[in-house]
Amino acid sequence: MTPDRSPLLLANARIIDPSRDLDTIGDVLIVDGLIREAKRGIGAAGVPEGTTVIDCRDKVVAPGLIDMRAFVGEPGAGHRETLASASQAAAAGGVTTIVCQPDTSPAIDNPATVDFLLRRARDTAIVNVRPMAALTKELAGKEMTEIGLLKAAGAIAFTDGDHSVANAQVMRRALTYARDFDALIVHHTEDANLVGEGVMNEGEFAARLGLLGVPKAAETIMLERDLRLVDLTGGRYHAASITCAESLDVLRRARDAGLSVTAAASINHVTLNEIDIGPYRTFLKLKPPLRGEQDRALLVDAVKSGLVDVIMSDHNPQDVETKRLPFAEAAPGAIGMETMLVAGLRLVHNGELTLPQLLGTMSSRPAKLLGLPGGTLRSGAPADVIVIDPDTPWMIDRDQLRSKSKNTPFDEARMQGRVVRTIVAGRTVYTHA
Numbered sequence: 001m002t003p004d005r006s007p008l009l010l011a012n013a014r015i016i017d018p019s020r021d022l023d024t025i026g027d028v029l030i031v032d033g034l035i036r037e038a039k040r041g042i043g044a045a046g047v048p049e050g051t052t053v054i055d056c057r058d059k060v061v062a063p064g065l066i067d068m069r070a071f072v073g074e075p076g077a078g079h080r081e082t083l084a085s086a087s088q089a090a091a092a093g094g095v096t097t098i099v100c101q102p103d104t105s106p107a108i109d110n111p112a113t114v115d116f117l118l119r120r121a122r123d124t125a126i127v128n129v130r131p132m133a134a135l136t137k138e139l140a141g142k143e144m145t146e147i148g149l150l151k152a153a154g155a156i157a158f159t160d161g162d163h164s165v166a167n168a169q170v171m172r173r174a175l176t177y178a179r180d181f182d183a184l185i186v187h188h189t190e191d192a193n194l195v196g197e198g199v200m201n202e203g204e205f206a207a208r209l210g211l212l213g214v215p216k217a218a219e220t221i222m223l224e225r226d227l228r229l230v231d232l233t234g235g236r237y238h239a240a241s242i243t244c245a246e247s248l249d250v251l252r253r254a255r256d257a258g259l260s261v262t263a264a265a266s267i268n269h270v271t272l273n274e275i276d277i278g279p280y281r282t283f284l285k286l287k288p289p290l291r292g293e294q295d296r297a298l299l300v301d302a303v304k305s306g307l308v309d310v311i312m313s314d315h316n317p318q319d320v321e322t323k324r325l326p327f328a329e330a331a332p333g334a335i336g337m338e339t340m341l342v343a344g345l346r347l348v349h350n351g352e353l354t355l356p357q358l359l360g361t362m363s364s365r366p367a368k369l370l371g372l373p374g375g376t377l378r379s380g381a382p383a384d385v386i387v388i389d390p391d392t393p394w395m396i397d398r399d400q401l402r403s404k405s406k407n408t409p410f411d412e413a414r415m416q417g418r419v420v421r422t423i424v425a426g427r428t429v430y431t432h433a
Helices: 083-092 111-124 147-153 168-180 204-209 217-233 245-256 267-271 293-305 340-349 355-362 364-370
Strands: 008-017 022-031 034-039 052-055 060-063 065-070 095-100 128-131 184-187 236-239 261-266 310-312 385-395 414-424 427-431
Touching: 008 034, 008 355, 008 385, 060 355, 065 083, 065 261, 065 310, 065 340, 065 355, 065 364, 083 095, 083 111, 083 414, 083 427, 095 414, 111 128, 111 147, 147 168, 168 184, 168 217, 168 236, 217 236, 217 245, 245 261, 245 293, 261 267, 261 293, 267 293, 267 310, 267 340, 293 355, 310 340, 310 355, 310 364, 340 355, 340 385, 340 414, 355 364
Parallel strands: 008 052, 008 060, 065 095, 095 128, 184 236, 236 261, 261 310
Antiparallel strands: 008 022, 022 034, 060 385, 385 414, 414 427
16 A cells, blocks of 8 residues: 555556546546546656556546445444444445444434544544434434534535434425525435335235335335425435335426436445345345336436436445344345445446446535535546456455445355555555455
């Protein structure tokens, strides 16, 4: 690893910068932690004295990824994940900025906890960490938090994590208040009453397994309500995790009406479907649940068209005690930062997305949505950069994963392509030989 921020030239690479629709062969020069240039012929024209030159022939150089939805255990659940272990996993997966969720213990619902998280991240994390703050106090869905103070403390958006705000009046007030601060509301769209005791997608496959299902209406009803409130208030709104065709229809109508609405899908929902659960594999018990193959394919089409803006990991570490249980009793969630990009490369290799489209959903789009300085290779931008070998074959071994928890849905999956170098602010924080 590079111990300092001496000049670095990534030479002879395929440069993909979704923020500029750039896809070309060239060099990227990094000086003083910033992108100096990214174009053809930099090496031939001369570079600063002491520059380290890395030949990236047959490799891709792109902006570092921004994972817009990740649970990190601190404070309160360090046995599942710490900022240190999460950042190691992120770096190995090409994620240079983690956007962490507020459903910790205590919840991130006051400026002091935001400050604690940022200080802890500066001391222990090797990638950037930016917190979302709670939308309601103690995530209880009853009283909204001090959005203005939390934003001033460093919160970049507001959400109740995987809790939905059932009270429409509370959500209306939050959207109205957030609008005055130009703050983004990120909401998990699941009606808890309709979810009930359901543990997987409602339908024939759930019936065959003898498991209670979660109807798609649990998602679409909440999303429809939220978008009507957005129309009423004029607030900025982001659907945290869209999973089905019916939700895409609701989202499309809102976009056509000119509402300030964006949406994300998890890497699990665009690369896996309910059949992958197979013989009750608890690592694939997720919230919201995996849907059918038609929903998965339509989600990918929505990513391609730009209707779904972001692909995120939905990183949710669970320990052995909560996963080594019967499917109906196991905790939902899967780790994902380390495998988000490589799983997404499946969509590239099978022709469902191009590599610039995939990288855009994981870098430039979340950066723009959250107002972050990364997600680009423009001159003067922070040198948060990844180098990808798009073709090397390998197999995922959970024992080699850097997350403290090992609940990956891609355990023993064969992959094609991986991150070989991750650079944060000009410093190399991860390399794979």
